[in-house]
Amino acid sequence: MKMSRRDFVKIGGSVVALSLMGNTAAAGTHSFTGYPDRYGMLSDLTRCIGCRRCEAACNKANNLGTPKTSFEDTSVFEEKRRPYVADVGSYTAVNRFEVDGKTVYRKVQCMHCEEPACVSACLVGALQKSPEGPVTWNEKVCIGCRYCITACPFYVPAFEYSSAFDPKIQKCFMCHQRITNGTVPACAEACPVEAITFGKRDKLLKLAWSRIWGEPDKYIDHVYGEREAGGTGWLYVSGVPFSKLDFQMDIGTTAYPELTKDFLSIVNLTLVSWPAVFGGIYLMNHKDKKTHTEEKEVKK
Amino acid sequence: MTDIIETEDLRKTETVEYWINELFFNRLSIKDYVKSLINPFNIVAGIIVLVGLAFIFMRFAFGLEAITDSSNTQAWGLLLGVGLFTGVPFSASGFVMGTAVYIFGLKKYQPVVTNAILLGFLGYLFAVVFLMTDLGRPWRIYYPMILSFGPASVMFLVAWHVALYLSVQALEFSSSAFEWLGIRSLRKLVVGATLGLTIAGIMLSTLHQSALGAMFLLAPGKVHPLWWSSYMPWLFFVSALAAGLVYVILVSKLTQMFMRNRADERYLASLDEITLGIGKACALILFTYVGLRLTSITYENAWGYLQGAYGMWFLVEFLLFALAPLMFFYGVQKKNVGIVQVSALVTMIAIILNRLNTVYITFNWQFPHRELFYWKEVIVVIAVLTIEVLVYRWIVNRMPVLRQHPDFIGEEHG
Structure with missing residues (x-):
């Protein structure tokens, strides 16, 4: 006995222990319906003229330095650039597409998902969806595992492979600092044709659809980012199908987490x-x- | 003690020098020991290790770019593909054999259980070495444990479990180290904890072996549809069971060939029966795996992807998986140990292919051009694996792994 x-x-003791x-x-x-009043951005691809002033403003606002080819040089459109390029140091890139005789420009950057894959991938919580809307990164805790890069369906986060002591995750942070200070993100401020609109995401969604309903022949019936990957903070409206502009079309509407x-x-x-x-x-x-x-x- | 010592001056046994010789230099003088190390195997291994270490040094001086082809579309290369995602399933050897012997009481497998645990422990230890090489900021490896938590991340789970399980296996194996050092009290302590450690091993292994698959649930558009499945966690887990078992079969065969002098009669005499017994289990596990794989592809409605180069590549991997259980079954029926060993090798190749295909080879399959790896990465991987073999050999040459320590016979675990 x-x-x-x-x-x-x-x-029993070992079980409990x-x-x-x-x-x-x-x-x-847990299920998450988004922070109230979070900000987002709306890119209207029918308005963009490919002037690259958003790129220049972005580099200036984020202290990313100046690239070898100047921001006025249109030869960069020869290839499809990614938002982060190592020797340039950039968070965004504008690419040119020829669709059915029309020239369309598309700005690429972090989509600031409502429920981001990268945030659920991050084992130290360095990446966070801020209540203001931007997806932020905390340099102080990142261990450089790069699961965020593996997880992101939009291929956005970038890692500084050339840095041995201080490698950073690079991506657009929607000018989080400026937003909390009450200023508009640099790219939206610099855009001369109002192709980039900054505002509360729910208002931007209404604006996007009102533009589509206002000119149904000019726009296609799709706000990219409304439901993609569970919804993104960055929204796009376009006059040509998104599939012809290198948008990821196979990611579904389920939030990645x-x-x-x-x-x-x-x-x-x-x-x-x-x-x-x-x-x-x-x-x-x-x-x-x-x-x-x-x-x-x-x-x- | 042994004959050699009895013929010598007995006072010598008390000196530190004697113990160092006894424990580290296989009872040779330092000069003779160094001489005994010079042989073709060690020279080749030494060169590989030196070149590999030079590359690892480059990586820490100039960044990952210096030795890997990892990029902003494909963040993980061979270092994690081999070291973590392929190494860890084979390291299931410790938990599978530990469960068989200590929980289910299958005494038949007692002779190989210490070796299985040592292989598991080293597998995890070197997975961490690979991880430390690949992490951008390896000096922060403990951050997820104490500083900053991301509990919604599958990798958080993997990190915790690998760390905990590494400790568990270190404790499990420490009984052999204590026998070697002759520390009876500590040995008794860890032997007493065998049951708790084994159950901890089952819990941690179930979860993180499957978690390695679950990590890729976040990349549905990137892993090829013939490999990506919502059943990936369970496919990874079931194949890890087979991986752990075939690893025991194959390493047992290698020890039989190359480390006979470190094994006792009990170990060598039991290997055939053990191999056949494990073969039976492997046949069943792999039949299950093949069934689960077929149903998961059907569930994901991915059979259409069989066309094309990736489809052919899938068939190569799948045929190996389908062949393995049949071979195991046949080998066990005929009581042919050789066939079972070949089946184990086929299974090992299939599992290596499966892991590399999932995390690496088919990753970003929609991209037209992909650079897979940089040759320096291959050298680093081979070098680290060589170090693992050398450490394994060092331990087996000294500690009671393939044999029972004469002072502790009859005081086995559990």
């Missing part, structure tokens, strides 16, 4: 049930043998 109680305490140990890793996401939510929900279940299952099997298996050895000890 005494022995089995000791066994019980031993097993192990469950507690595991709980730190137990994690869950949902993809790992089910998996994370089994963490607690496993931590609680395995000790019971395997501890139980052990006891069924070993009780006889234990009493046997105990008997031996008593004889001695």
Whole structure:
């Protein structure tokens, strides 16, 4: 009797201890409908003239330095650029497309998702969706694992592979500092044709649809970013199909954190049930043998 | 003690010098020990390790760019593809054999369990070495543990579990180290904790082996549809069970060939029966895996992607997976240890292919041109794996891994 109680305490104790140990890793996401009054941006691709003043303003506002080719040089349109280019140091890029004889320019940068993949990927919480709307990055805690790059469906975050001591994650932060100071992001301020509009996301969505309804022949019936990847802070309206402008068309409308939510929900279940299952099997298996050895000890 | 010592001056046994010789230099003088190290295997291994270390130094001086081809579209290359995502499933050896012996009480497998745990421990240890090489700021590796938490991240779970499980396996294996050092009290302490450690191993392994698959749930458009599936966590877990088991079969065979002098009769005599027993389990596990893989592809409605180069590549991997359980089954039926060992090798190749395909080779499959890796990355991977082999050999040459320590017979775990 005494022995089995000791066994019980031993097993029970380890069960409790192990469950507690595991709980730190137990994690869950929850449904999130977005911070109220969060800001966003609306890019109207029918208005953009490819002047690249947004790029210049962005580099200036974020102290990114000046590139080798000047911002007036249109030869950069020969290739499709990505938002971050190592030797330029840029958070955004304007690319040129020829669609059915029409020249269309598209600005690329972080989409500032409502529920970002990168934020749910970040194991130290360096990337965050701020209540103001921008997706921010905290240099002080980033460990450089680059899971955010693997996870982002828009291929936005970039890493400084040439830096050994201070590699940063580079991407557009929607001028978070300026927004909290009450100023408009630099690119929106610099745009001479109001192709970039800054404002509360819900208002921008209404504005986007009112433009489409106002001139149904000029626009296609799609606000890119309204529902993509669960909705993004940066919205686009266009006169030509988004698929012809290198927009990702296969990402669906599910917010990315949902993809790992089910998996994370089994963490607690496993931590609680395995000790019971395997501890139980052990006891069924070993009780006889234990009493046997105990008997031996008593004889001695 | 042994004959050698009895013929010598007994007072010598008390000196520090003696213990150093006994423990570290295989009872040779330092001069003879260094001489014994010079052989073709060690020279080749030494060169590989030196070149690899030079490249690792370059990486820490000039950034990851110096040795890898990782980019802003493909952030992870061979370092994590091999070191973490392929290394960890094989390191399931420790938890699978530990469960069999200590929980289910399958005494038949007792002779290989210490080796399986050592292989698991080293697998995790070197996964961390690979991770430290690949992390942008490796000096912050402990941040997710104490400083800044991202609990919604699958990688947070992986980080915690790898750290905890590394500690668990270090404790599990420490009993052999304590036997080697002759510290009876500490050994008794860790042996007493065997049950708790084994159950902790099951919990941590189930979750992080599957979590390695779950990490890629966040990249549905990037991993090719024949590999991406919402069942990835479970596919990774089931194949990790097989990986751990075939690793035991194959390393047992290698120890039989190259480390006989470090093994005892009990170990060598039991290997055939153990290999056949594990073979049976592998046949069942792999049948399950193949079934799960087929149904998951059907569930994701991805069979249409069989056309084209990636489809062919998938068939290569899949045929190996489909062949393996049949071979295991046949080998076990015929009681042919050789066939079971070959089946284990086929399984190992299939699992390596599967992991590299998921995390690396088919990643960004929609891009027309992709650069896969930089040759320096390959050298670094080979060098780190070589170090792992050398450390394994160093330990097996000294500690009771393939044999029972004569002073502790009859005091086994659990």
